[in-house]
Amino acid sequence: MIQLEKVTKKYLRHKAVNQCTATLEAGKIIGLIGENGSGKTTILKLLAGLLRPTNGRVLIDSKQVNRSISDRLAYLTDMDYFYPYFTIKELIDFYHSQFKDFDKKKAMDMAAFMKLNVKQKIRYLSKGNLSRVKIAVTLSRNVPYIVLDEPFSGLDPLVRKSIINGIIKFMNLESQTLIVTTHELREVEPILDEVLLLKDGRIIAQKSVDQIRDDYRMDVVDWMEQVYETTK
Amino acid sequence: MGIDFDANKPIYQQLVNRISSEIIRGVRQGGEKLPSVREYALEAGVNANTIQRVYRELENLQIVVTKRGQGTFITDNHKRLDTLRETMKVEFIQQFIRDMKDMGFSTQEMVESIQSEGRDKK
Structure with missing residues (x-):
């Protein structure tokens, strides 16, 4: 379980995250949604221990988060950080050597499922295939928490679909929790249990996707627009 | 792969209806085994938790029975x-x-x- 307790993160005088309190239950896929600059990435970085809150506490399984959370949390940024001269196979071996919890078989299975040729060099991969590789190595860590920052941005619909299917097939919800930020909400909604809606650094709503459809008779995108309009 | 869902109804409900109507049409028959949760999640393009809920609802409606270690089956109670x-x-x-x-x-x-x-x- 993840707990945010009155978390504020300031950059100079700007509050990127402002007094956020929320509880995220384990075993779910949770979407962090909101417009650009609403604080999504900052929250993910706070969860991953890459940033410290200015005020408040971030707890994962009742322990305050610090850099050592990386033993139990896999984080995928929207930036590139792979050695370009590796082949996919070498990259998988490298991950295997770096993370005790890395499931090499799962990575290879996932690469095959997403139709990657593991002999290809990272340098020559298309943007779509590079994204598939990043998802494969991130999801192949047997850690209780997985955090994905914009895993679908800038990808074509086919690649997005194949990554979504990869998540459905390889995520283990009995022992794993996934937190994902995304703008491709219409496509991603079917795999979300719950959404956390952010605006100007504040959490303005937290709701299960079923509940939204049940209570408002609309999908998450329309609901989000409505909540945004009615929240100053 | 993937099903188009209506925006105004929970996805699990739409899948409960979908399976029910498949049973009525005879596409799925009494006594038949349903796909595993993960298989069906992939087929429908949804979260595995959703399928778990679908199977639980169908079980509450006594349309399916879950047999321990074997899977979920459509009832043979005609x-x-x-x-x-x-x-x-x-x-x-x-x-x-x-x-x-x-x-x-x-x-x-x-x-x-x-x-x-x-x-x-x-």
């Missing part, structure tokens, strides 16, 4: 499946009547229209 057929019919008709009334049609007009349309489709 009486139950007949009732399911009847309930679905009533639900759809009620929805239809609500929508038609909202548009100001009388029961008489609905009946006449169903009869003539039904004839045309034969």
